[in-house]
Amino acid sequence: MHTEAVITCDNIEKKYKNFTLSVDHLEFPKGFATALIGENGAGKTTLLEMSAGLRLDHKGSISYFDEYSEEDRETNPIVKNQIGYTGTGNYFMPQWTLSQTKAAQELLFDGFDGEKYDAILTDLALNNGNPFEGSKKVNALSDGNRTKLMLAGVLARDTKVLLMDEPASPLDPLMRDKLCTMIQDYIASSDGERSVIFSTHNISDMENVTDYAIFVENGAVVEQGFVEELKEKYTYIKGDTEDADAVAPHLYDCTKNKYGFEGLCLSEELDALAGYDLIKETPSLMQLSVGIMRANTKLGSGNR
Amino acid sequence: MNMTWRSYRTFATRRYCFIEGLIIPIALMAFHYALTGLIGPINIINVSVMHLYLLAFGDYVTFNGVTGKEYCFGFLRCSSRGEKCLMRAVAVDQVMRLIMVVFTNVGCGVVAFLMDPADFTTEYILLHITMMIWVYAGVTTTLLLARYLTTLLVYGAVAGLLITVFACAISVGIGLLWTMGVVSLTPWIIGGLLLSVVSIVASGYLIRRNYLRSFLEVS
Numbered sequence: 001m002h003t004e005a006v007i008t009c010d011n012i013e014k015k016y017k018n019f020t021l022s023v024d025h026l027e028f029p030k031g032f033a034t035a036l037i038g039e040n041g042a043g044k045t046t047l048l049e050m051s052a053g054l055r056l057d058h059k060g061s062i063s064y065f066d067e068y069s070e071e072d073r074e075t076n077p078i079v080k081n082q083i084g085y086t087g088t089g090n091y092f093m094p095q096w097t098l099s100q101t102k103a104a105q106e107l108l109f110d111g112f113d114g115e116k117y118d119a120i121l122t123d124l125a126l127n128n129g130n131p132f133e134g135s136k137k138v139n140a141l142s143d144g145n146r147t148k149l150m151l152a153g154v155l156a157r158d159t160k161v162l163l164m165d166e167p168a169s170p171l172d173p174l175m176r177d178k179l180c181t182m183i184q185d186y187i188a189s190s191d192g193e194r195s196v197i198f199s200t201h202n203i204s205d206m207e208n209v210t211d212y213a214i215f216v217e218n219g220a221v222v223e224q225g226f227v228e229e230l231k232e233k234y235t236y237i238k239g240d241t242e243d244a245d246a247v248a249p250h251l252y253d254c255t256k257n258k259y260g261f262e263g264l265c266l267s268e269e270l271d272a273l274a275g276y277d278l279i280k281e282t283p284s285l286m287q288l289s290v291g292i293m294r295a296n297t298k299l300g301s302g303n304r
Numbered sequence: 305m306n307m308t309w310r311s312y313r314t315f316a317t318r319r320y321c322f323i324e325g326l327i328i329p330i331a332l333m334a335f336h337y338a339l340t341g342l343i344g345p346i347n348i349i350n351v352s353v354m355h356l357y358l359l360a361f362g363d364y365v366t367f368n369g370v371t372g373k374e375y376c377f378g379f380l381r382c383s384s385r386g387e388k389c390l391m392r393a394v395a396v397d398q399v400m401r402l403i404m405v406v407f408t409n410v411g412c413g414v415v416a417f418l419m420d421p422a423d424f425t426t427e428y429i430l431l432h433i434t435m436m437i438w439v440y441a442g443v444t445t446t447l448l449l450a451r452y453l454t455t456l457l458v459y460g461a462v463a464g465l466l467i468t469v470f471a472c473a474i475s476v477g478i479g480l481l482w483t484m485g486v487v488s489l490t491p492w493i494i495g496g497l498l499l500s501v502v503s504i505v506a507s508g509y510l511i512r513r514n515y516l517r518s519f520l521e522v523s
Contacts, residue, residue: 054381056519077384090376095365097317104314107307108383135319 003029012060031192036199038216044199084154099134111158120152143170164198217296236283253295264291312396369454437496442470444503
């Protein structure tokens with residue numbers, strides 16, 4: 001499927017002491033929800049922060065909306081105004097009150113809608129109409145409530161792309177479900193103009209909302225595509241222990257235990273598995289993610 | 305102007321402005337009124353030392369940690385106006401602190417003059433000016449270091465220690481030696497002005513450098 005790109009990364013390289021993020025070419029599709037999936041330390045946060053303009057010291061180039069360069073992002077206020085970012089660390093000053101966070105956002109972002117912000121906070125049960133609520137400090141909020149505060153902030157703005165680093169992690173299951181609805185509503189509200197890019201480890205919870213998946217391992221993009229296409233590209237295989245050694249070389253990823261084996265297989269390789277007694281299934285995004293991550297990980301091999 | 309003030313208010317709450325800008329000056333004037341009757345207009349030295357502590361500790365709720373590596377500029381960095389907002393807020397903070405010092409000092413001067421106009425000589429006007437300058441210089445210089453510290457206990461200890469150095473300089477160097485006629489106030493005024501300018505420039509530079517550093521990482 002050909003789509004326009006909302007953010008394009010070219011020849012990106014970012015070196016740390018023991019880690020290098022290296023991306024030759026990456027396009028985040030416009031009008032979709034894209035999940036960045038990978039192990040801890042794979043480079044997801046770095047990639048998101050570079051895209052949001054929070055990390056400037058890297059090689060390569062990033063372009064926005066097929067129109068703006070990184071230089072434009074720093075000089076033309078329109079670009080940053082159209083990017084909403086929520087992170088995992090201290091986004092708001094911890095000593096700030098809720099009133100200050102609202103005042104600051106009104107000051108810093110064009111198109112910030114204070115009434116909409118209050119309405120979202122009420123919807124997320126952060127604002128209960130208590131007259132002293134505005135004096136509550138950010139550092140008195142739980143991690144989940146801080147994430148809600150960030151979400152309310154970016155959703156109350158007139159943005160074209162949301163970059164969210166681990167938005168689901170601190171949230172309870174009910175709120176994760178609501179987050180998915182909010183992402184869907186955000187994308188649906190703009191006739192294909194709005195996009196969401198998020199990193200996540202909560203793949204099952206976010207599967208319903210994920211249109212496109214990018215798998216990052218050891219600082220490189222190892223697989224990407226629309227979820228439905230990836231589900232066609234790979235098949236999930238289960239079999240008995242006695243076939244494991246014969247089948248394993250044909251599998252993309254394989255894990256064994258005393259009851260049998262299971263793993264991902266490229267669908268085009270299925271012919272090679274004819275004659276074995278296997279169960280073939282369409283993989284879930286979770287199975288795809290685990291399989292792709294396991295095939296590219298540096299973690300100890302365990303049962304593989 | 306509105307944007308500049310709003311930038312400042314992003315960091316300084318209404319409660320902070322009310323306490324530092326009104327309650328503390330009035331309390332210090334009342335203290336000055338109470339003691340001037342006993343020891344005369346020289347009590348401005350005690351007031352100045354107290355004001356030094358109160359201003360330095362008040363900063364803990366506004367710009368605390370702003371020059372430290374761990375300071376979370378995350379939110380400001382997401383906006384193209386982030387740097388401008390921060391630097392405007394810092395500039396207004398400097399001006400507001402100066403206004404608070406001048407307001408308190410002039411208020412105390414008026415109190416002393418009304419209590420005994422004959423006792424409030426021209427020399428005391430000069431002493432008030434010297435105190436104003438040194439309170440301001442003392443606070444801004446202390447904050448150069450204290451704004452690196454985020455833990456209340458460490459902040460309290462270091463800021464307290466630095467302020468104590470200034471308090472000693474003021475009470476001994478100016479108060480004692482000046483009343484004994486050993487030193488003139490002129491060098492103190494010049495020194496205080498120089499220290500104020502240097503600390504204001506250094507403060508702005510360090511905060512801006514830390515903000516820009518937050519976009520970079522050692523590779």
